[in-house]
Every structure is written in C-alpha cells, then in structure tokens.
Amino acid sequence: MADRRIRLRFSGIVQGVGFRPFIYRLAVEHGLVGWVRNRHDGVVVEVEGPPDSLERFLADVEKKRPPRAEVAEITAEEIPAGGERDFRILLSDKEGAKSVRIPPDIATCPDCLRELFDPGDRRFRYPFINCTNCGPRLTIIQDVPYDRANTSMACFPLCPRCRSEYENPADRRFHAEPNACPDCGPRLELLDGGGNRLNAADPLGRAVEALRCGWVLALKGLGGFHLAVDATNDEAVRRLRARKFREEKPLALMVRDLETAARVAELGEEEVDLILSHERPIVLAKKKAGAGLSEAVAPGVPNQGIMLPYTPLHHLLLQEPLRVLVMTSANQADEPICIGNREAVERLRGIADFFLVHNRDILVRCDDSVATVVAGRKRFSRRSRGFAPKPLVLRQSYPDVLALGPQMKTTVCILKGRLAYLSPHIGDMETPQARDFHRRSIVLMQKIADCRPGIVACDMHPAYFTTLEARGLKDVRVVPVQHHHAHIVSCMAENGLSGDVIGLAMDGTGYGSDGTAWGGEFLVATEDAFARVGHLKTFLLPGGEKAVREPWRTGVSLLREVFPDRWREVAERLELLPEKESGRWMERILSAGFNSPPTSSLGRVFDGTATILGLHRRVSFEGQAAMGLEAVAGEKNGLPYPFDILEGENGLVLDLFPAVRALVVALERGVSVEEVSRSFHTTVVEALTATAVEIRRRTGLNRVALSGGCFQNRILLEGCLEELGGSGFEVFSHEQVPTNDGGVSLGQAVVAGARVKKGL
C-alpha cells in the first residue's frame, strides 16, 4: 500500500516536558519520516509511512506519552505525502518564544533514579541528575523564555558529554535545561551551625551521619530550605520543636518508599496514587499507631503529612539506615521559606546544627504542596510545588486580570484568555519578607503569563496589605471582590459552572459587604454578582482578631449567648477561663460590645465549641482548635443537636446556639467528648443541608457550591457531600485549588473578569 502522511496537532502541556524527543523516538522506531516542531499553541507533527506503521505509531503516542505531558486535544488530518528520507526535530523560528509555558518542578523520574543508583553510570550518586522528564523548572527560572541562560544553571557551562546529550534529539536529555553531571554541574557542601564550610570529602555521608546522631540538618531543597531530623529520634524531634519557637503545628515526614509510608499512615488506593504522583505533594492521611515515630511529630491531630523523596538528593539521604525524616519548611512562624544559602544561615542560626547546601541557586520560592483525599478526590490545603504555575483551564475566556489574594494563605492569580495562572503559595501578609515575596510573585506571574493586566482584583477589606497594594498601583482599574463571593466563584470556576448557584461559604472571618465579619454565608451567586440569602446567627468576638489565637474567648461568647444569666458559673465548671477574674472582664467587654465585633463565622463557632469541650484554649495557629475538634470526634454517628432556621431582616438566619446549649448539657451529664464532638459535626451538616433545602424551595436552584476554610474538615465535607447529595442537590466542591484562602485569588480574578466582560 502507498505511504500516507498525516498532520497531528497536540495542545495542552506539551512543551518543556520531553514531548518532541518522545515523538522523534517513536517515529524512528516505526520507520516513519517527517518532522515535529513546537508551535506557539502546542506541538505539530507530520508523519509519513505505510498505513499499518502509522497506526501503530498513533497507538503508541496514545499509550506511552511522556509522564509530564498533559494533552488537552489532538487533531489529525490527512495531507499529501512529502517523501522525506528521515524524521527530524525542527526548531521553530519562535523556539523558546514567550508563549512556551514554564512547567512546574518535577520529581526525579524512574530513568534518572536507575542511573543514580547504577555504579556504572557517570552520574552514579550525583545529587543533581535530571532529564526532560524530571528536575527543577519553576524554582530555577529568572526570566522567560525557559532556557538555560535564563535559569540558575546559566553559570554552569555544559561539559562536552552533557552538551552532546543536550543537542541530540534522540537523547532523553535533549534540551533538558538543567542538565548537569559531576564534571560540570552543581556540588554539595556541608556547613556547620555558624555557616562555616566543613572540609568534608563526602558532605552527603556526613549529613546522613549527623541526622543519625540526632542533629538538626537544614537542607537546601527544590523550592527552599527544609529542616530535617530523624523522625524516630524523639529527643531530636523535640529539640527541633523547641528551637522552632515551640510551634505546635504538625510536622511533615519524608519517607523512603511507599512501604514505609504505609507503615506510618493508612493509605487507600487514592492516597497511594496521590503520594506516588509526579507532583509529590505532602499527603495527609490517617496516622497509624506503632510506627515507631516520635510522639512529637504530629501531636493531637488525626492525620500525618507524608511525602516521598522528590529530588535525587532526597533519595540519597533516605538510603540505609534512615527511613523516615521530619521534613519541615525552614522558616520562622509566618515568614516565607528560606531560599538563599547565606539567608538560611542567618535566619536558621540557633535552629540548625548543620547545613547541607549547594551552589545551584533557588530563584523562586516554592513550598511543598499539601493535599488529602476526601470522598475519593484530591483536596489541596496548599497548592504549590509540583503544581504551580500550571494554569487551570476555564470554561470561557476573560479579559486579562491580576488578582492579589486575601491576607492569609495568599496566592496571586493571573487570568488570561481561558487560562488562570496561580502563583506558588505566598502565605500570610504579616511580615516584611512575606510582603516582599508577594510583590515578587506578581512580577514573576506577569512574566509567566506574558501580560500586564490593567484590571486588578483584590479583597474588600480596606486594611489588608493586598488591598492597599492594589490601591497603590498606577493606571489600573481596581475591582474589590467580597471574600466569600470569591470563595464560591473559585469553586464555580474550577467546576466550569455558570449561572446561579447556591453557595455555602463556611470560613474563618472575611470582610462582609456591610462591614461586619462574615464567615458562615449562604449566597446565591453568579460569577459577577451575589445576594446574601442567609447566614449564621451572629455573636460577638471578644478582642476581635485576638480571639483567633485565644479561642477560649469565643467559647465564652458562645456560652454567654446560650446561658445569659449563668454563663460564668458554667464556664467555671468547664474550666474555660484562664483566670478567675477573666469572667468579670469578659462580661464587661461583651456587655459594652468593646472591641468585640459581631461575626457570622462558622470557623469561629468550631473554635469556640472546641474550647467548651476542653480542647485548645490557646492555639499557636489559626484553625488549631477546630482541627482538635475534628480530631476527637468519635466514629459512631452521633445524634444531631437541635438548631433553628429563622427569618431574619435580610434572609435566613441559621441559629446553632440551641446545639451549643444542648452540647453543654450533654457534657454536664457526662457524655464523652468524642461523642459530643461527633454529634456537633452531625448537627452542622444537617443544619447546612436544611438551610440549603429552604433556599432551594425559595429560589428553585439545585446546584450547591461548597467553599471556605471549614471544608478542610473532613467530617464536615464528607457529611455535606453525602447529605446534600442525598437531598437531591448537585454538589460541587474543590479539587484543583484549596478550599481555604489559597484559592481566593482565583475567585477574585474570575469575578473581576466576568464583571468587566459584562461591562459592569
């Protein structure tokens, strides 16, 4: 049969991921001629040969595709034969043009791992081995386009052998920008606690030795420094905690392999997939007892964060005898993660005993991503390394928008056409370092998305740093977006929803359109507008933001709502007050309403309830008390407590105070904390569902979008998905961006884009 020729176009994530060498190898393998080239919008291939070879080639393209490629669309058309003699990779005129997307960092691939541990390979035990399928990407870029000269590899000239790999289309390292070997690439160095270079012939071996002896090692990773200790060494873990300002946050673990992971936590099929995924997030999964780890790793929480090694250096560290390392971001409290060698030595003085560093600079900060599996799907609490800056594909296109995010857990987002580019996790805008990082992230994301939007979205809170930044920008249109509307629209955007939905925004606190602190909101929302059709019954937050760190204050406020006359007596019995006098002055500030703003936040109700149950009367991070409440909840399905749905001035008012009253009575009767906590969760699920049902009766709407920080609570999210689903609703929740404030910038961007598009 005569030769045929077809032209294929691939769109999606097909550049910078080894797609062209992959096509080249397949074509040569099947004896086909033609060419492959990058185009501004993807990859184009023309292949020619006998029909059956073409068919096998197409089947292989489908089956074998490079692990990092994500093909969104393939189109094929038959064209006249050209009669070339070979297959070639053509470098397009626009090779490396700006539209070539910057891929996220990629965990070490199986091919590189094999070479890493092959004594015959020239990169045997070389900590910087990589190829087109793996290695650093975002974290080493300085500018676009993504080629070596614009990365921190620019100062390492390729040796002849590396260069020939780099230039050979058939090689796995063809145009692998960070390609390196022991002759020409970066090197490790070990420093002591003061930052002095130790003359170690084998810095890695010495670092392993230090970890074995219980020292704290600062380790330069992919997107920043980590602090590492042997997780089986209780004393070492406690020392690390004590030095890191006695923070109580659970510490993440890096384990050698899946087998070890399965010993530390309960892993279902979905957790295994997530933990093995090439993005290598930290996966939160239910802790297992008896894994031989220090109790101080993750005290008082049900889940353990675990990840597998994702750089060659990690793989080398986790050889015998170390199996499990605590691997926590090297930063103090709310500051951004350290990236520079000198910066790390300065900021970690007194915390780290040794520093394992190298001379490949980290140019973009990128924290580890954190995800868990709920109801069979991935749920981010932080979307960062491995995922950023991969864009989300939206249902429709919008004008260019830059969204600056809220105050806490901030990310920035750029909307361009149908793509939404989210930055790596930036964090809480409380320190000069974080604010500087935020400004740099804007510059970086504008480079990556290749645009400078004239529309800037921000929160409505007048005092947020991000709002002030937006107001300070010149020649842009600033569009303030209500916090919970942004939450709901972020959920709509990732689920491709348009039109009206019922939005359940269950959150900490955010600035409401009426200037009060919202956080338990029922909205009827579209992309560009919303109506607040219901909210939680408000109560006072004594001390305002102080109540976030001292949730016993919120507990007092709830008690006072339900037992106005005898709340102090109840509080004393529950030992809720830090001091005897606290009762008197709490009564004074609450009755005067002094510095006690009203709030409808469900997150704060969880906090306060936790303290009534005797958990976490003071916390070291927001949400800790609520996490504690989830952690103690027993398995047995508790009976719900009473609640009311009332008619308010503007919409429905969900009153959970009857439930608070009932749970106090239950506690006083000696019902266990486990049972009370479970019943409280059940109550909230039923109450949210009942309110949604009432909204459906009034509006006829049947789609519900769930968003806000409270849905990080597994019991609440699972319960709502089940109950709302069981009541006939179509229920949408988050899978691609966090349900917490890390996803808010996406919502802000889409709201602003939709408004401008509509001429509003």
Ligand SMILES: [Zn+2]
């Ligand atoms: Zn590789």
Ligand SMILES: [Zn+2]
């Ligand atoms: Zn080399």
Ligand SMILES: [Zn+2]
């Ligand atoms: Zn929020």
